[in-house]
């Protein structure tokens with residue numbers, strides 16, 4: 001077999017692809033985002049069979065596969081289940097490093113959400129600590145309507 005690329009020097013060009021798009025979030029996500037935007041409320045859906053509460057809300061229970069889900073407001077406070085600290089300023093980071101990403105299980109929910117954790121002293125962040133949502137002053141109906149979670153002290 002002849003290798004037609006044997007004498008080819010591999011070259012790498014950096015570039016970017018801009019693909020603007022939009023789509024309807026769907027009935028369930030729409031209600032979740034409107035509650036964040038208009039009422040600063042975090043909503044989930046609860047399953048009538050397994051009694052699990054999902055945040056973000058699910059239209060169908062991923063455990064029971066049934067659609068009889070009830071809307072439930074959960075707390076804007078919860079427990080930090082895990083976190084990671086990004087110390088390096090990467091181009092893809094929308095915030096100034098160090099950036100802390102945390103998994104937060106809100107009171108009343110059985111699932112966790114991923115969000116920013118902000119604190120004056122990022123070396124003091126601990127798994128199991130209580131955190132509370134800080135809502136953005138200007139909200140548009142997205143996860144960024146929660147600016148970050150901060151430790152409750």
Ligand SMILES: [Zn+2]
Pocket residue numbers: 047048049050051052061062063064065
């Ligand atoms: Zn269920």
